[in-house]
Amino acid sequence: MTQISRSKGISGSARLDLLVSLLLIAAAIALPFMVDSRYVLGQIVLALFYATIASQWNLLFGFAGVFSLAQMAMFAFGGYVTAMICFYFGWNVWAALLPGALATVVFSLVVGLACLRLTGVYVALLTLAIAQTMYLLIVTDTECFTMVGSICRQFTGGAVGFARFGDLGTRALLKGQWLVGNYAIIATLFTVTMIVTYVIVKSPIGLAFKALKDNPGYAVARGVNRFQAQLLVFGISAFFTGLAGGFYAAHFQAIGPGILSMSQLMFIIAITVVGGVGTFWGPLVGTIVLVGADELMREMGEFRTLGLGLIIALSILLMPKGLVGRVGDLVRWLRHRNAAGPKTKLQENRAAAGE
């Protein structure tokens, strides 16, 4: 039923997607001219990071049905590798970004080889355990690896992490306007990520991912290799997540174990759930709504986490398909109502003719 209506609307939805993306790109270009406040622009850059991570989690969970809780671990891995390459070898940040992303892919494939033989909740629990282990090992790392001045540095940076290993070069180039430069870079990263994600989702392999999510048994019976396909999507999503991690480390010129904390992971999940799991625009909508809500709740200070938890629970209760799904329902309902009049007449005629 839904399959038929979806395949019918593909050309229409593709046109709509194109229109939305052109509008968004126009808005993204106009944004730095409209926003004066450095704080607001900084928050927007942060929101773009969230949207990138959430879009990749959505690719993994929403489209391919892999419930991985190691998303922030992948992000942190990319960030850490980039930071460590710059810190220990003195590379330029730009040169270290790609190795960081590729290392994340390797890491994700190792994790995937261990976890993806399992399905469903088992994957969630194991990936969560792996992410927590990574956090614990970094935080409890106290062995001196090198000495910087008189300060002992751990190999993984320990509880402090890494700082001052280089930046994206925008400060030297644009002076006071460096934040705008970083904004442009991160916005480009997000755009590229979204385009690649779109292509993947609409390609045959994307359909295989979707089939595995909707009915694993049937998909496997039709010749889709579940393990290979899920490992592939795990690797793809890890590449962009790791790349985003590298850019994150470069933008903030710092990376620490804090981004591995449970609340960060929850924020990503909340973004995807509120926006709409398995919808292409869901993560972006979710980011706008949740970062906005987060800013509003900043006034309430300590109630932020509480509010976030309630938002996650309530939105999955009231709108399991997220905001984008709800809007889709609304559009369908309106169409149905408009079409309802003539259709019933037609059916009556048919019934009359049948008699």
Next chain:
Amino acid sequence: MLDILTAILIAGLTTGALYALATVGLSLVWGSMGMLNMAHAAMLTLGGYSAYTFSTALGLPAFVGFLGAIVVGAIAGGLLYILIVRNLLKNDKATFESNVMIATVGIGIALENTILLTYGGQPLKQPISATGSLVLGPLSLPYQNMLIVFVVIVLMAVIALLLGRTRMGRAIRATAQNREAAQLMGVAVNRVYFQVLVLSGAIAGVCGVMVSSMTQLSPPLGNDPMLKAFIMCVVAGLGNLPGAVAAAFGLALFEAFVQYVAGARWGFPTLLFVVIAVLIWRPAGLFGRVQIRRM
């Protein structure tokens, strides 16, 4: 040599008992309803703090505090069913598994944060605990550890009797084996779900008191035992209660040993490594049966 061995044994058995209790609460819910309760950790913490409130703040005897923790845990479980699970069950069955996980993650964060806002972040002392130890020649057995193992064994026996001998237990087991068939035989599946969540809430309450009596009360109290209970459930095969208890004790002893040999830091990573190795060998868990899914 002997005292090192007994120290490892005591630590392993005590944490094993705690993990077993946490694992049983999780596994019960998963086995009968196919629901992974991510808010279980927060319910554990809630139990620990309510015992504190009843016995320290209200000045009631320790026994009442202990009972209070059980009651509060049970109420939390019941509320979780009424407010969240019941409504999610009305939706599509296929998405229930992941939806309920996300929803309970949200509830867990909200609950943990409420506790943080109510009691503050500074660690508190759990009043329900025993001091001193029994000295048997070269051995010294802390009363606290003995109490924990004793309470856990009693609780396990009660749960086993409840599941094995009562009408309610039969209904729970029937639902776990085959939900549709149980429903057709006249089992009120929704009531079973409610009972299971209340029961697991009560178990979480006790577990919270026990865990906090070993360490201290703090809002993220439940997270560490829960994470370990998760992987113990996984290694035993989700939903398998005797397997979960065996895995809990086995892995806890192993963890205590590794912590002694390689340092506390490596306990959990080694545990995880073993679990992954086991799962590659037996993807459905050590005691789990391979499920055949109908389409």
